Amino acid sequence: MQITREADYAIRCVLHLSRCKEGSATVGDIAEAQSIPRTFAAKILQKLSKAKIVKSVRGIKGGFRLARDPARISILDVIEAIQGPLNVNICVLDRQSCERQPTCMVHPIWVEIQILLKERLAYYTFDKFNDKKGSL
Amino acid sequence: MQITREADYAIRCVLHLSRCKEGSATVGDIAEAQSIPRTFAAKILQKLSKAKIVKSVRGIKGGFRLARDPARISILDVIEAIQGPLNVNICVLDRQSCERQPTCMVHPIWVEIQILLKERLAYYTFDKFNDKKGSL
DNA sequence: CCTTTTAGGAGTAATTTTATCCTATTTTAA
DNA sequence: TTAAAATAGGATAAAATTACTCCTAAAAGG
Numbered sequence: 001m002q003i004t005r006e007a008d009y010a011i012r013c014v015l016h017l018s019r020c021k022e023g024s025a026t027v028g029d030i031a032e033a034q035s036i037p038r039t040f041a042a043k044i045l046q047k048l049s050k051a052k053i054v055k056s057v058r059g060i061k062g063g064f065r066l067a068r069d070p071a072r073i074s075i076l077d078v079i080e081a082i083q084g085p086l087n088v089n090i091c092v093l094d095r096q097s098c099e100r101q102p103t104c105m106v107h108p109i110w111v112e113i114q115i116l117l118k119e120r121l122a123y124y125t126f127d128k129f130n131d132k133k134g135s136l
Numbered sequence: 137m138q139i140t141r142e143a144d145y146a147i148r149c150v151l152h153l154s155r156c157k158e159g160s161a162t163v164g165d166i167a168e169a170q171s172i173p174r175t176f177a178a179k180i181l182q183k184l185s186k187a188k189i190v191k192s193v194r195g196i197k198g199g200f201r202l203a204r205d206p207a208r209i210s211i212l213d214v215i216e217a218i219q220g221p222l223n224v225n226i227c228v229l230d231r232q233s234c235e236r237q238p239t240c241m242v243h244p245i246w247v248e249i250q251i252l253l254k255e256r257l258a259y260y261t262f263d264k265f266n267d268k269k270g271s272l
Numbered sequence: 273c274c275t276t277t278t279a280g281g282a283g284t285a286a287t288t289t290t291a292t293c294c295t296a297t298t299t300t301a302a
Numbered sequence: 303t304t305a306a307a308a309t310a311g312g313a314t315a316a317a318a319t320t321a322c323t324c325c326t327a328a329a330a331g332g
Contacts, residue, residue, distance in 0.1 A: 001215070001220050001253075003137055004320065008225060011242060026277070040322055046279065059330025060276040075245065079137070084139050088145060106147060106264040109211065113256055117137075120249055129241040147287065162308070176291055182310065195299025197308040 007082045009036045010044050014078050017066050018126040021128065022056070024065035044082065051081035070126035076118055086115045086121070143218045145172045146180050150189065150214050153202050154262040160193070160201035180218065187217035206262035211222045212254055222257070 012034040017025060018027050025033075031041040048054040066073065080086055087093040089110040090114045148170040153161060161169075181200050184190040184228040191203045216222055225246040227234035234240050251264065 001137060001139055001219070001224060003225050005226065006314070008227075012259060015241065028277090037322065039324080043280095043322085044279075049278090056278060057330085058276095058328075060280045061331065062277045062329085064278090070214060075242075083137070089139050089142065091144075105151065106211075109260055113253070114254060117249070117253065124245055142290070164308090178309075179291085179311095192306095192309060193299085194297075194309045197300065198298080198308045200309090207294065254308090272290080 001088070004081060004083060006040075006044060006096065007079045009034070009041065010048060010078050010082045011075060013041065013044060013048065013064075014066070014073060014126055015129055016063060017054065018070040018073075018129065025133045026063040030064070048078070048081055051077070053081055055079060066126075073126050074122045075124045076121035079121065086114065086118055088117065137224070138213060139212060140219060145170070145177065146184060146214050146218045147171065149177065149180060149184065150199075150202070150209060151265055153190065153200060154206040154209075155263065160199045162199040166200070169245075184214070184217055184271045187213070189217055191214060201255060201260075209262045210258045211260045212257035215257065222254055223249065223251065231235055 012031055013030050013036070016030050017023075027038060027042045030036070030045070031038040034041075036044070045054060045056070049056050049064070052067050053073055054064050055066055056062070058136060070071075076086065085093060091104065091107055092110045092114050149166050149172070152166050152170055153159075156165075163174060163178045163181060165170070166181070167174040170177075172180070181190060183191070185192050185200070185203075188203050190200050192198070192200050204245055212222065221229060223229040227240070228242055228246045228250050234243050
């Protein structure tokens, strides 16, 4: 019931990019600023790049920047880019594992809780993390 | 972000006990009815017993029964008996891991989501799982 | 063409998950 | 009193996942 450290790191990467003045940063910058092992941060940024959350620029003046407006990137987007589709119990995504019992009484609860969780995680977009004290 | 199979099994064990006519059942009965590996079910029931969710009776006419009314046992109780205190991100329980940054912008969100999740899981008690179609 | 940077594949160590096995100990009934 | 049936608890092990590292390639700028 816990997000992975990798997902947590990914959120910090996106947060860093959404807040840095220059609009872009290198793996080294991000890793150091956010206390993420450098090579691990590189892998994470690759995943974010494949998920179209981040854009990469190669070469000597390269680095990473957000692929779209922070208001259009949610915590859920980032988590799912790293971990794959969120599901709170094996039976929610893999329906098979629940069907040997004709009616599993608990199944609807997992579905409900998953929806609740995803809605909330999708609500928090990266424009909501500003310096303004008390905004959260 | 997923409950473990062990916790899922545990919920099924409690569900079984809350619904069986005799009010008690052996590990063998529960394991077979709920498709849980027998020795694993035994371990799970031991944990539930230590958490005072279930009571054990040794000896030839022994088995397990609920330690209290199903209305006073929630899904959250069972999950926490198996997995320990629920926390959605490492920083929520272990505050240290977040404090190197003076103000982590994301932390309050994890706290909020954790409360939301726990409230919902605590809402669902085992008296709510009856045969009545449409009750859920 | 040299340096800085990302891309991608492979590999690895540590931890957690998902169990199993074996030896008590308790209880009941013959 | 003894055998059978049940839980208790410790140790162990296989598999999967997590949390990384390493190495070589490719791109871009000066």
